[in-house]
Amino acid sequence: MTVVRPLLCLAVLVGPLTACGGGTEAGAPAWEEPASYAYTLTSGEGERALIGTFRITVRDGEVTEAVGLDAGARRVVRQLPGQVPTLGALLAELEQARDDDADIAEARYAADGHPTRIELDWDANALDDEARYEIRDYAPGKAAEGS
Template identity: 35%
Template sequence: MRVERALCALMVVGLVGGCTSSGDDKPKIEDPSPAVAASAPPWTEPAAYSFTLTRGCESTPVGEYRATVKDGVLSAAERVGAVAVVPSASAEVDLGPVTEGQQGEEIDVPTLGELVAMAETAGEDGAEVATKYDTTDGHPVQVKINVEDDPAAAECWNVTEYKPGS
């Protein structure tokens, strides 16, 4: 549910930014390793696979999730390493679990196809987008989206432990 809200907010910011722009398109984020992107084969999302999705651009991730996709749909997702906490009675909003002193979050984990589609839509709406793909089989390994001029405002998703046919 929170990812849906975040994605809606991301799309609204992109649409509003597009409506108020002076007509100049934002430059795309340059991939520091273009040879890697150029040599990745095309990827077709398999019906079944598993992966770990880490959200966050910094060295300290916002959240890490282990996910399984079956018949093209997310069948299971669980947060890795989260410590559940009970919010205080005075808390107005449940901010989710806390990990190592940092406020955590719970998200609706996207399939890799949904993650790629989200990046494509954000790029079409004028966001700066960089997507890296695995050179062996072409699955996405990193998506970075920035709808603002501030590089620190970028959202990042990193994919590891991808196993097709799981």
């Protein structure tokens, strides 16, 4: 009975973490970018052009709508609309950072495999070359609903 109790406690503690989609690289399920989806992106860190919170709609691999949810994001949407990324573009940036041997190139994934957080830092000794992307409110098929 004493052995079962610690295992039960471990299952209670670990189970919710994996069910909540806290997966990292090793446990990341395969994910294929759908033809249409929407998501909210909060981008920050460093002096990158893409700073702020955005609601993004994607169709056929292209951003079809980007709404800035704060002042920084509205500026980006107005001045640099081509800088607003799809999830595929964020994952490509992650892979490029890995190929370039960046000091940090990490991601977390939801249970379905889409990224929920991407952290990049090309050189830990350099200032303002890092990026952090928080992805939430992912809704596959969302862009098709507006047609």
